Amino acid sequence: MPISSLVLTLEGSAEQRAAVLATLARDTRITVGEPQAGRWLPVVTDTATLEEGASLAESLRELPGVQLLDVVLVDFSEGAR
Amino acid sequence: MERRDFLKSTALAAATLAASRLAYGQERAAVAPSGAERKGSGLSWQKAPCRFCGTGCHVQVGVEGGKVVAIAGDQQAEVNKGLLCMKGYHVGLALYGGDRLTQPLLRKGDKQVPISWEEAINIIARRILQDPKGFGLYGSGQWTIPEGYAATKLVKGGLGSHQIDANARLCMSSAVTGFLATYGVDEPAGCYDDLDTCDVLIMWGNNPAEMHPVLFSRVIDRRSRGEKVTLIDIGTRKTRTSTFCDHVLRFKPNTDLAIACGIAHLLVENGTWNREFVEAHCAFRAPSEPATLQGKAISFEEYRKLLAPYTPAHVEQLSGVSQKDLRMLAELFGRKELRITSLWCMGVNQHTRGTAMNSLLHGLHLLSGHFGRPGDAPTSLTGQPSACGTVREVGTLAQALPGGRSVTSAEHRQQMEELWNLPAGRISDKIGYHAVQMWERFSTPKEKGGDIHTLWVQVTNPAQTLPNRHKLVDPSRTLPDKFLIVSDAYPTATTRIADLVLPSAMWVEKNGMVGNSERRTQQWFKMVNPPGQARDDAWQLIAVAHRLFELGFEGMKDREGRFLFEVKKDGRPVPIWDFARYYDVNVDAHLFEEYRKSTRLKHKDLAPYEEYVKARGLRWPVVQQPDGSWRETRFRFAEFDDPYVAKGRGIQFYHSTSHDDRAQIWFAPYEPPPESPDGEFPFWLCTGRVIEHWHSGTMTMRIPQLQHAMPQAYVELNRADARRLGVGNGDQVTVETRRGSLDLPVWVGGRGEPPEGSLFVPFFDERLLINMLTLDEYDPFSKQPDYKKCAARVRRREAREAKG
Numbered sequence A: 001m002p003i004s005s006l007v008l009t010l011e012g013s014a015e016q017r018a019a020v021l022a023t024l025a026r027d028t029r030i031t032v033g034e035p036q037a038g039r040w041l042p043v044v045t046d047t048a049t050l051e052e053g054a055s056l057a058e059s060l061r062e063l064p065g066v067q068l069l070d071v072v073l074v075d076f077s078e079g080a081r
Numbered sequence B: 001m002e003r004r005d006f007l008k009s010t011a012l013a014a015a016t017l018a019a020s021r022l023a024y025g026q027e028r029a030a031v032a033p034s035g036a037e038r039k040g041s042g043l044s045w046q047k048a049p050c051r052f053c054g055t056g057c058h059v060q061v062g063v064e065g066g067k068v069v070a071i072a073g074d075q076q077a078e079v080n081k082g083l084l085c086m087k088g089y090h091v092g093l094a095l096y097g098g099d100r101l102t103q104p105l106l107r108k109g110d111k112q113v114p115i116s117w118e119e120a121i122n123i124i125a126r127r128i129l130q131d132p133k134g135f136g137l138y139g140s141g142q143w144t145i146p147e148g149y150a151a152t153k154l155v156k157g158g159l160g161s162h163q164i165d166a167n168a169r170l171c172m173s174s175a176v177t178g179f180l181a182t183y184g185v186d187e188p189a190g191c192y193d194d195l196d197t198c199d200v201l202i203m204w205g206n207n208p209a210e211m212h213p214v215l216f217s218r219v220i221d222r223r224s225r226g227e228k229v230t231l232i233d234i235g236t237r238k239t240r241t242s243t244f245c246d247h248v249l250r251f252k253p254n255t256d257l258a259i260a261c262g263i264a265h266l267l268v269e270n271g272t273w274n275r276e277f278v279e280a281h282c283a284f285r286a287p288s289e290p291a292t293l294q295g296k297a298i299s300f301e302e303y304r305k306l307l308a309p310y311t312p313a314h315v316e317q318l319s320g321v322s323q324k325d326l327r328m329l330a331e332l333f334g335r336k337e338l339r340i341t342s343l344w345c346m347g348v349n350q351h352t353r354g355t356a357m358n359s360l361l362h363g364l365h366l367l368s369g370h371f372g373r374p375g376d377a378p379t380s381l382t383g384q385p386s387a388c389g390t391v392r393e394v395g396t397l398a399q400a401l402p403g404g405r406s407v408t409s410a411e412h413r414q415q416m417e418e419l420w421n422l423p424a425g426r427i428s429d430k431i432g433y434h435a436v437q438m439w440e441r442f443s444t445p446k447e448k449g450g451d452i453h454t455l456w457v458q459v460t461n462p463a464q465t466l467p468n469r470h471k472l473v474d475p476s477r478t479l480p481d482k483f484l485i486v487s488d489a490y491p492t493a494t495t496r497i498a499d500l501v502l503p504s505a506m507w508v509e510k511n512g513m514v515g516n517s518e519r520r521t522q523q524w525f526k527m528v529n530p531p532g533q534a535r536d537d538a539w540q541l542i543a544v545a546h547r548l549f550e551l552g553f554e555g556m557k558d559r560e561g562r563f564l565f566e567v568k569k570d571g572r573p574v575p576i577w578d579f580a581r582y583y584d585v586n587v588d589a590h591l592f593e594e595y596r597k598s599t600r601l602k603h604k605d606l607a608p609y610e611e612y613v614k615a616r617g618l619r620w621p622v623v624q625q626p627d628g629s630w631r632e633t634r635f636r637f638a639e640f641d642d643p644y645v646a647k648g649r650g651i652q653f654y655h656s657t658s659h660d661d662r663a664q665i666w667f668a669p670y671e672p673p674p675e676s677p678d679g680e681f682p683f684w685l686c687t688g689r690v691i692e693h694w695h696s697g698t699m700t701m702r703i704p705q706l707q708h709a710m711p712q713a714y715v716e717l718n719r720a721d722a723r724r725l726g727v728g729n730g731d732q733v734t735v736e737t738r739r740g741s742l743d744l745p746v747w748v749g750g751r752g753e754p755p756e757g758s759l760f761v762p763f764f765d766e767r768l769l770i771n772m773l774t775l776d777e778y779d780p781f782s783k784q785p786d787y788k789k790c791a792a793r794v795r796r797r798e799a800r801e802a803k804g
Helices: A014-025 A050-062 B005-025 B034-039 B092-094 B116-131 B146-161 B174-182 B192-196 B215-224 B256-270 B275-281 B300-307 B312-318 B322-336 B356-370 B388-396 B410-419 B435-442 B474-476 B537-550 B579-584 B587-596 B609-614 B704-709 B719-725 B799-803
Strands: A005-009 A031-032 A040-046 A067-077 B044-049 B058-064 B067-073 B105-108 B111-114 B135-139 B165-166 B200-204 B230-235 B249-252 B282-286 B295-298 B340-344 B376-380 B454-458 B482-487 B500-503 B512-515 B520-524 B663-666 B682-689 B715-717 B732-737 B738-746 B758-763 B789-794
Touching: A005 A014, A005 A050, A005 B005, A005 B215, A014 A031, A014 A040, A040 B005, A040 B165, A050 A067, A050 B704, A067 B215, B005 B067, B005 B249, B044 B520, B058 B092, B058 B135, B067 B092, B105 B116, B116 B454, B116 B482, B116 B537, B135 B146, B135 B435, B146 B165, B146 B388, B146 B512, B146 B537, B146 B715, B165 B435, B165 B454, B174 B356, B174 B376, B174 B410, B192 B215, B192 B474, B249 B322, B256 B300, B256 B312, B256 B322, B256 B356, B275 B282, B275 B356, B282 B300, B295 B300, B312 B322, B340 B356, B356 B376, B356 B520, B388 B512, B454 B537, B474 B738, B512 B587, B512 B682, B520 B609, B537 B579, B537 B587, B587 B609, B715 B719, B715 B732, B719 B738
Parallel strands: B135 B165, B135 B454, B200 B230, B200 B340, B230 B249, B282 B663, B340 B376, B454 B482, B482 B500, B682 B758, B715 B738
Antiparallel strands: A005 A040, A005 A067, A031 A040, A067 B067, B044 B058, B058 B067, B105 B111, B105 B500, B282 B295, B512 B520, B682 B789, B715 B758, B732 B738, B732 B789
């Protein structure tokens, strides 16, 4: 059950940012933190497998309105037990 | 709190901190959480540089139960400021592929059978004793600094030859010769801080969005914060980097020299070159007859005359870059108030004119005075974690000695003989074979001059990464008395054809030190045990050296008859050649402390080992201050930061080849490449990397997430070419060059979108070895091969053919 800690850099337009936030809110695997300066969004993903985690991260990177995705931390200790 | 909730809240805190740093810059960020603060999760955390590329990001490695179970970006690391890329995210899993090599294997007939380490060490020692000068060591920019130093000492100090070279010959040796030809000393003057202050970033044949993504993010984040940074992509194909750029300039392969000459021509003719800077700090050079790395001195008027043919119209015709774009580039370079940083990597280095192109890029910055201020820098990036720290600085190359010394200098040889306490004359004055030559000699029968009988490969995969494998590698496998030894962590294309395979410890399974692209030396400690009988590469080298010593080989003794790698603890030698005792002392620290004594000659001063334990790397020269502290240097040759620049000089190139503190502005003409498309082979073939995989995929193809994201190699085609060939995505085609052919699936409309008449094939996939087809022509100075352009043809495979 890996947990990943990500930062999404959102595009400038308010509509795009709202659309991204709405998409994230619909996914129960995702916890969203407080946006920093409106555009830098801390996100934590909690997935069943590392593969699902990577796939989810990739889909977030490709999401319209997301300019960049940076990875901060991945914890796969639960899966390693 | 449940463990899981704790992990999630820690993860969210880390993400919020990183987001805050991105939003507000470093100044407003909270103090980064240290490893100790995260211990509540039950994990122990320690720092290490990422195992993959040359960027040098630091990670925090979480260990639990003797296993790496978590990876975090290191908030204290200046390079990555707590962030990681897709590969860094998975670096911990690189240790845990299911097929790690765990015991030595010896080829018997068509099988590789397990043997003991004792037997393996004996076999290598016997091969060396048979003919020490015919033994070669082929290493890597992934060797740690102590490993590379041990290898260099073994071959150059012990065997009395220089038959040692490294895979970095294939990726950055043209950068080395470019620096030497321009400044008289290797490695960039600037650093990554330039990315935080430049107004214009020009990427020459470079794709940092995929190859150095964390560095590229630093620039994109500045833009996101509202700063204006103009990005310019000058390349031969579209990449992920191109999509972020304000200007995308496409040139015909090999014509980058014409573009650089064209910009210089405009600066001179428009009078926008920086006369004051040039007159104070530069001189002019042109190629000499015979050709040498120093060339011949020329006057400004001669330089101007040599540039005269490179008019915008002529350069447009040669390169395909419009006159308008050429003028735009010249106009930017001509503006003194701007800060311009150039980045380049394999596109410029893997080039039969790589030295010339590197020199021209430095020359543009010098001619325009865009040098020596933060943000004004010509910077070559490296692809491997220690191409700089180990190969370039330690000098694991056929012509080099540690600390920027040269094999051909009697003074330098004598200095190393003193440091190593060797008898006078032990170090040979004869340059060894460079990578291509070394493998060519290994693949040539002895009676025809093939005087390399045994090659030991460490931490690299040449059967996949050398060009023209049919010529350089495969013949050795059928020749009698050619013996290939390979140390690696996983089975590779090279281990599979080896006579002896040695299982290696990797990354945090051992102590290590590396040096990244910006002169930053980094250190980490062993955190977990390697699997089975896998052992440190440095131990392997020392164990062989000691076996030779036991057998009475004089080369492994110093002047007093002591073992070359003797390490003492409490005044008594420790038997570090016995792996059970190897970690009784910190062998890395011992080797590093010895090596660092060699680093002052070229002002590449390194601090004591313990300073690197405390830091997230330090950029050399690291100079001790009056209060006893150690200070790194961000910008070389500039008085405001470099302690070796004399007071009042402003800029001082203190290793100038002309011995007058001047850097050289080179003229180098455009010349056609050794092989160009023609009627028979009408396409350009370019090879390279992809974001998911690192180098030959030895590590990343074993990380399921990365392997699934990019499972196999492909050939990227332009849509028009695909239409003409009648192929679409997934169809099989045969790509053929004068050296071989390969069947590959087609990708149209992918990431690269090569221009019409061009193909791109990545080299990470050992099942689809594109280096069976590439050209083994190389740059005359750096000896670096050109993987970026050769002539090819493509034909559609019929369904029946594809099935067969």
